[in-house]
Amino acid sequence: MRKRRPLSFQQIQKLIRIEPMSDPESTSPIRREDRDDGIVVLTFDTPGSGANIFNAATLAALDGHLQSLSGGDGIRGLVFTSAKPSIFIAGADLKALSEAGEAELAAMTETGQRIFNRVADLPFPTVAAIHGACLGGGLELALACDWRVASADRATKIGLPETQL
Numbered sequence: 001m002r003k004r005r006p007l008s009f010q011q012i013q014k015l016i017r018i019e020p021m022s023d024p025e026s027t028s029p030i031r032r033e034d035r036d037d038g039i040v041v042l043t044f045d046t047p048g049s050g051a052n053i054f055n056a057a058t059l060a061a062l063d064g065h066l067q068s069l070s071g072g073d074g075i076r077g078l079v080f081t082s083a084k085p086s087i088f089i090a091g092a093d094l095k096a097l098s099e100a101g102e103a104e105l106a107a108m109t110e111t112g113q114r115i116f117n118r119v120a121d122l123p124f125p126t127v128a129a130i131h132g133a134c135l136g137g138g139l140e141l142a143l144a145c146d147w148r149v150a151s152a153d154r155a156t157k158i159g160l161p162e163t164q165l
Helices: 009-015 056-069 094-099 102-120 137-144
Strands: 030-034 039-044 077-082 087-089 126-130 133-135 147-150 157-159
Touching (some): 030 056, 077 087, 087 137, 102 137
Antiparallel strands (some): 030 039
């Protein structure tokens, strides 16, 4: 049997036809692209930051996108990706978590889990196209998807660092 070389992130993007997107005017941490083939691409790109993190704005944006997708009319699949060069999603906003009270922390955790459960319950296939750090909540999102595709790049690291916090 012939050994296959792993695909690069650019090859994966080309394979699933994701075009790199960059919109410096955007203030939303997630951009939506509705393709002609019925595939929706949600691209994480936190404005003004080198990393995508799950904070209140990102969770609200993701929740809004999922609400609009939940009917599934004409949608054949959903792909989550990142516009960052070496980070898929780095996880939760640790600064916000450290400043949160017990009730606020519980509410943020419950909101994240509810949103990830919504991803898992979508009526069409979901894919996490991972390139770069996929940590904590980023991995939880990926695990809520039906499929996960990760680049073989050295920047791609997958894990749950909160087990050591």
